[in-house]
Amino acid sequence: MTQLPPQLHYLHHDQLSTLCLENVSIKQLATQVDTPFYCYSKAGLVNNISACKAAFEPENIHIHYAMKANSNLSLLRIVAEQGLGVDIVSIGEMQRALNAGFNAQDIVFSGVGKTTSELTAALRAGVGQFNVESKEELSALISVTSECQQSVSALIRVNPEITVDTHKNITTGAKGNKFGVSFNDVLPMLAAAKQSPFLNINGLAMHIGSQIHSVAPYLDAIAKIRALLNRLEAQDYPLTHLDLGGGFGIQYRDNQALNKTDSTAAQHYLTFADFANAIKSALPDWQGRLSVEPGRSLVADIGVMVSEITYRKESQPTPFLVLDAAMNDLMRPALYQANHALIPVQQPRSSLLTQYDIVGPVCESTDTFAKSVQLSSELTAGELMCFLDAGAYCAVMSNSYNSRTIIAEVLVDDNQAHVIREPITQTDLMAFEQHRRLAKI
Numbered sequence: 001m002t003q004l005p006p007q008l009h010y011l012h013h014d015q016l017s018t019l020c021l022e023n024v025s026i027k028q029l030a031t032q033v034d035t036p037f038y039c040y041s042k043a044g045l046v047n048n049i050s051a052c053k054a055a056f057e058p059e060n061i062h063i064h065y066a067m068k069a070n071s072n073l074s075l076l077r078i079v080a081e082q083g084l085g086v087d088i089v090s091i092g093e094m095q096r097a098l099n100a101g102f103n104a105q106d107i108v109f110s111g112v113g114k115t116t117s118e119l120t121a122a123l124r125a126g127v128g129q130f131n132v133e134s135k136e137e138l139s140a141l142i143s144v145t146s147e148c149q150q151s152v153s154a155l156i157r158v159n160p161e162i163t164v165d166t167h168k169n170i171t172t173g174a175k176g177n178k179f180g181v182s183f184n185d186v187l188p189m190l191a192a193a194k195q196s197p198f199l200n201i202n203g204l205a206m207h208i209g210s211q212i213h214s215v216a217p218y219l220d221a222i223a224k225i226r227a228l229l230n231r232l233e234a235q236d237y238p239l240t241h242l243d244l245g246g247g248f249g250i251q252y253r254d255n256q257a258l259n260k261t262d263s264t265a266a267q268h269y270l271t272f273a274d275f276a277n278a279i280k281s282a283l284p285d286w287q288g289r290l291s292v293e294p295g296r297s298l299v300a301d302i303g304v305m306v307s308e309i310t311y312r313k314e315s316q317p318t319p320f321l322v323l324d325a326a327m328n329d330l331m332r333p334a335l336y337q338a339n340h341a342l343i344p345v346q347q348p349r350s351s352l353l354t355q356y357d358i359v360g361p362v363c364e365s366t367d368t369f370a371k372s373v374q375l376s377s378e379l380t381a382g383e384l385m386c387f388l389d390a391g392a393y394c395a396v397m398s399n400s401y402n403s404r405t406i407i408a409e410v411l412v413d414d415n416q417a418h419v420i421r422e423p424i425t426q427t428d429l430m431a432f433e434q435h436r437r438l439a440k441i
C-alpha cells in the first residue's frame with residue numbers, strides 16, 4: 001500500500017483517528033489558523049536534506065537548493081543552516097537568500113531573462129556564479145562587469161536537446177525550449193568572454209526538466225556535454241565546472257494508490273543515491289567541480305494544504321466536494337494536470353467509498369483538483385481535508401485571483417506550530433490600490 005509521507009500519521013484516541021503532522025494535530029491547528037493553509041514539517045525538510053547530502057557529498061557533488069520550489073524564509077533559513085547553497089532565478093529570490101543567511105558566494109543565479117539591473121545588483125552583492133543562458137545575456141554581463149570593474153565567475157547553460165519523459169510543461173532541455181544555448185553557440189561565447197578581463201567562464205550548466213524518474217536522460221545529456229567539453233578542451237578552452245541542475249522526481253501519492261491494499265503494483269522511485277551514482281558513473285575521469293540544483297525533491301513531501309469542505313454538492317453523475325481552497329491556492333492541478341492525493345483529517349468510521357469530483361470556488365472550470373476520486377461516503381460540509389505532497393511549487397505559485405486571500409503557511413516542529421507566513425488579505429492588497437498611496441506619474 002502506498003504510504004503517507006513519513007511525518008504524517010493518524011493518531012488514534014477515543015475511537016477517533018486524527019491526522020497529525022509530526023506531533024501537531026491538524027484539526028487542532030485548524031481551530032487557530034483559518035483554512036485553507038499550508039503546513040510543513042521541519043523534520044521532513046531536515047531529513048530530506050540529510051538524505052540528499054548523504055548521497056551527493058561523498059561524491060564531492062555540491063548542492064544548491066532551487067528555491068523556486070518553495071522560498072518561504074523560515075524554510076530557507078533551515079536550508080542555509082544545513083549548509084546547502086542556493087539556486088535563484090530573480091533578484092527577489094536573491095534578497096530572500098541573503099535575508100535567510102546564505103553567503104552570496106553560495107548563490108547560483110539561473111534564469112533566461114536576467115535584466116541588466118538584476119545582473120548589476122547580483123554582481124554588487126557578490127553572487128558566486130552566474131549561469132548564462134544566451135549570447136545576449138553574455139554581452140549584458142560583460143558590460144555590467146566592466147561598468148562595475150568587478151570580476152565574476154559564470155557557466156554557460158547549454159540545451160542538450162534530449163527528450164525527457166515528463167509533463168510537456170516541465171521539460172527544459174529539449175530542442176525548442178527557451179532555456180540555455182545550443183552546443184554550437186558555446187565556442188563563440190567562450191571566445192567573446194575571453195575578451196573581457198572581468199568575466200571568467202569556467203564551466204557548463206544544464207537543467208533538463210523536472211519530475212524525472214529515470215537516470216537515462218541525465219546519462220544521455222552528460223555524455224553529450226562530456227563530448228562537447230572534450231572538443232572545447234582541444235580548442236584551448238578547458239572547463240572545470242559542471243552544474244547538472246535538478247529535476248529529481250518524487251512520488252506524488254494519489255488517491256487510487258492510497259486506496260489499494262496490495263503492494264505488487266508499487267513503482268520503484270529513484271533515490272538521491274541513484275542519481276548521485278548515475279552522475280558519477282557517467283563522469284568516471286572527471287576531476288573538476290560538480291554541482292546539482294534540487295528543488296522539488298527536497299520540499300514536496302514535507303507539506304500539506306489543509307482545506308475545509310464547504311459543500312457536498314449532490315449532482316449527477318458525480319457529487320462534488322466544493323472546498324474552501326481553490327486553484328489560486330494550489331495551481332499545479334490547473335497548470336500541469338497534477339494529481340495531489342486528498343485525505344480526510346478525521347479518519348471516517350465506515351469503509352464505504354463514493355466517487356467525487358473535487359473542486360474549488362473560483363469561477364473557472366479549471367478550478368478542479370481531481371475528477372472521479374474515491375473517498376469516504378461519509379464526507380460532508382465542515383470536514384477538514386489535506387492535500388498531500390504540497391510543499392513544492394504550491395504556496396510559491398499562490399495568488400489572489402477572484403480577490404481571494406493569499407493563504408497562510410505554518411511550520412510544525414515536533415509538537416510546536418508557527419505561522420511562517422501570515423495570510424495576505426484583501427485589506428493588505430487593497431492598500432496598494434488606495435489613492436493616497438499611489439504615485440503620480
Ligand SMILES: Cc1ncc(COP(=O)(O)O)c(C=O)c1O
Nearest residue numbers: 066207210246247293294295296
Ligand atoms: C535551473 C533550474 N535548476 C533547478 C531547478 C529545480 O528543479 P526541480 O525542482 O525539479 O528539482 C529548476 C526548476 O525549474 C531550474 O529551472
